[in-house]
Amino acid sequence: MTAATQPNEYVADEPTILPGKAPLDQDWADVAKWGAIGASTMIFVVLSGMLTGLDSRLVIERVFSLGYLAVVWVPLTLGFLVAREEVLEGMASHAKGANEVVSGGIVGALSGAGLSLLILLMDSFDLRDPLVNWSDKTLGLLQFSEDSFFGIVMWAVIGLLLGAIGAGLHLLTPDMRRLVKIMVVTVLFVSVFETFLTDLFKGFGLVFITDFLYAARGGLTIISTIVLAIVAGLVAFFGKGRVKQAQTRINAGAVEGGGRTKANIAMFVIGGLLLVILPIFTGKITNELLANVGIFLLLALGLNIVVGLAGILDLGYVAFFAAGSYTTAILTSPNSPGWSPELPWWVALIVTIGVAALAGLLIGAPVIRMRGDYLAIVTLGFGEIIRLLFLSDWLSPWFGGAQGITNIPPADFGFFEVKGTDPRSVFYLVLALSAIAIYVSWRLERSRMGRAWMAIREDESVAEAMGINTVNVKLMAFVVGAVLASFAGAVFSAKVGSVFPSSFLILVSIIILVVVIVGGMGNIPGVIVGAVVLIGVLGGPKQPGLLQEFSEYKLLIYGALLIFMMLTKPEGLVPNARRTRELHQDEFLQDAWLRKQVDEDEEASEAELGDGPTAGAPA
């Protein structure tokens, strides 16, 4: 009823377009700034070893390696960024032309010159000692196996061209730009995910496609690159607007009533079926990946309740993962050093849930009275304390110290056995548990408890003044989070077959938090996307992802991604509507005002205020 009654027909005016600026009418300080950023980024990427380390991995056969890709995206992106113009709604903008191309080109050339400078320096000095990648191999790659002069000139030229191309993208019509984007992304996607796609296509018996696409030594062949680009272009060209149309149809259905929910349920069922059927065809690599994604999804869903809903920044979340893993290990493994009842896995799971809930209460009780930063620091400490307890000699008669607990049997359900050597079975188990976790999150968010969590996140003092027992309610969030983490721990034990304190580093907490933040805090689809993108593509703390080549730079990429997201899209990839409002309050209010959703009487009352000032002092 709400969607229908809202006046929503706001249409923006046609924007005014001013003539383009003269080619040399530049904001030179800005151009220099972006150039310096580009140059330092490129030097950093080369010295961090990506150029050399990823050189053997080919994107396009003989022509282009992943190492070079890690470098050349910089001038292209910066060229695009520097030529961009922020246009506010209803404001005039400049026509794009030579001016933009010139600024993009200069920024690109300056970035490239960074590498020219690096070649010069590498030629003259030897800094091998602190900088491992200050090597002949790097220099050779930088110079394209020619002499240094060639390399110096080439990088400036490459930078210039790529910067100009990046800026030139603004000259294309939006449709053309979209087409180019789709073509490039498709080629890169197919090339970078070679292992995964090969594995996938093999499962479906489509080996001839991968045989055609990829060269024997890896990478796309030149012909397949061209074919792929053309096919992607054609699909994009003829498919244009179809997705939009479908979306509009679904949304239109929603207005008429019930259509949206029906469409959602249908999508959910189809997605679920796909997830059940897909692993039958996919190979071991993909299934292993999916199993890892699932374990981290469970963890992220739990942390999402704590951080995303209740707003408690818990940096020691790994403690509950560890508690779950160790409890399951002790209860099921015959090698458990202290006490080994050798229970079946599902019985152990029930006990584990109880133990995790207890751990949540015990750790939560002293911590929960604190707020904000203090709470974050204390939880960080507790996370480490738990790991050190498992590691300690004092408790090693029960937990095995650094040797951990080994020989954990597979989870046996009678008709179905879940073991690490069969990642498909792990995936099914994790899928079932994730479904439970999603259901729990979804139900709790729309309950008395969920509303109390949100109120605490918004303003804890007021929530308390409104009759919410903040200590109990926050503790409840902690306990629910701990129980979901223990699910993940129980699966982890059965999958890996052994637990060691070193599996529960602080890094795990941080990575789960990054998954939640990047995906979209407080939003279940966001958390799922976050887990798939980060754990699936980049990999977990110790688990490889799709981009195995990047595993050495995983933490670097995690960090860079986190900073990037915080700066540009703090609400995450799939944002929660509330959180977006919180972080973009001004824009949101402006939009609401433009759509006339904000109170009309606000302006009226402001106007009336001028008439008579309210009486203040007594007569």
Add this chain to the structure above:
Amino acid sequence: MSRLLEIEDLSVTFGGLHALNNLNFHVDEGEIVSVIGPNGAGKTTFFNLISGMVNPSAGDIRFKGDSIVGFDPNQVTALGIARTFQNVRLFANMTILENVMVSQHCRTKQGLFGALFQTPGFKKEEVEIREHAEKVLGFFGSRLVGYRLEQPASVLSYANRRRLEIARAMATKPELILLDEPVAGMNPKESAELTGLIGRLRSEWGFTVVMIEHDMNVVRDVSDRVVCLDHGEPIAAGSFEEVSTNPEVVEAYLGRPIEKSRETDGAAT
């Protein structure tokens, strides 16, 4: 009429500052009492003490005969004292409906189990919470209901935010409601309307009201009794006419006439 709230020799100090000093005060059931006084007189501190957000240094606060000193804010609210805030503090990113639903927390009891298994008890309670929320919002006419229910509190105008704050306090099902400057920032028309509503809080909902207010028109129209605070001490109490003509009150607001202040200064030295 029975005593609803009794305050005895209440003092609170922040460092060396006596924010309230030996305050004695009482509210009878069904009264509307206004607390006035210049800025910094300790009015909001007085509310913070009653609602448990600040603990007194000395003295006693009794609600329906039992001391509530040392109670947490949520316990005080559960006993039946609700409040609003001077600088409107809504849950800005929750919807208007949710703002009012969440403040019924202490009157409801369904926990995790009910929510997870969607027990009949849970569903029934959710319906009741929602019905009560809509009833409370309906008190303010059409402003906070209809399509507004699902909008975030942050899109409301200033006056409507104040109204929502009152609605949120009403939804906790209190006996005593503390309003901290309910009409601040409203125009005369809105103030007059809200004055009427404050009267109806007593007549229709049976709330006892204690209100901090600077707008003397509102104070005059609605209060049974007025108490004036200055520097943490009550300087006058009684009907509006008595208090507003009390020379000490006028002095607290407007200062002393020049000649008189010279006289007293001279006498002091």
